[in-house]
Amino acid sequence: MFKFVVLVLSVFAASAFGAQCTSPKASATSFTSSDATIVSQVASIVDLSFKCSSGEVTQLFAEVAGQVFPVAKVGTDKYQISWNDDFKKSVTGSVNIRLFDEEGYSSIRKAQREGSSISSVKSLTEVVVSIPSVYNGPLINSELLVAVLTIFVAYFAYTTKSKLQA
Numbered sequence: 001m002f003k004f005v006v007l008v009l010s011v012f013a014a015s016a017f018g019a020q021c022t023s024p025k026a027s028a029t030s031f032t033s034s035d036a037t038i039v040s041q042v043a044s045i046v047d048l049s050f051k052c053s054s055g056e057v058t059q060l061f062a063e064v065a066g067q068v069f070p071v072a073k074v075g076t077d078k079y080q081i082s083w084n085d086d087f088k089k090s091v092t093g094s095v096n097i098r099l100f101d102e103e104g105y106s107s108i109r110k111a112q113r114e115g116s117s118i119s120s121v122k123s124l125t126e127v128v129v130s131i132p133s134v135y136n137g138p139l140i141n142s143e144l145l146v147a148v149l150t151i152f153v154a155y156f157a158y159t160t161k162s163k164l165q166a
Contacts, residue, residue: 021054021057022052023054024052026125027048028046028047030045030129030130032132033134034135037137041086044090046081046082046097046127047079048127049079050078050079057102057124059071061102062097063100064083066118087134090133090134092133095131099124099125100121100123100124104121108121
């Protein structure tokens with residue numbers, strides 16, 4: 001009986017301490033809503049492929065431009081991050097996404113409580129994605145352009161009529 005208890009405890013201890021992710025590999029693709037002419041916020045979605053060479057991660061968290069988001073598991077080794085930003089403040093270009101496990105997330109929360117920077121917290125891995133800027137519409141609205149052209153044509157017609165009658 002004693003050997004059985006020792007065996008069960010050692011299995012639990014091995015599973016608790018030996019399940020840490022080592023040598024994580026990640027790749028990502030991104031999608032961002034591109035038209036900001038009719039919306040006030042821009043949605044960004046990043047699809048991740050994440051795999052550990054040994055061990056596993058039960059929950060991932062991502063830090064994007066100083067904000068921390070939970071990462072949703074959508075399949076085997078497939079994850080997804082999504083967030084909304086005001087289109088005037090949205091991040092564009094090459095964006096660095098840092099990935100954390102639960103231990104890293106607790107370190108982030110601790111750093112936030114202490115008022116220190118979360119950039120000092122060690123991440124599992126980092127992924128860089130390219131996020132394009134959004135289209136805000138033309139520089140000159142078509143209504144304004146038509147109004148200006150109408151005034152110009154009316155002025156030209158009136159001055160030409162005045163010269164012909166003189």
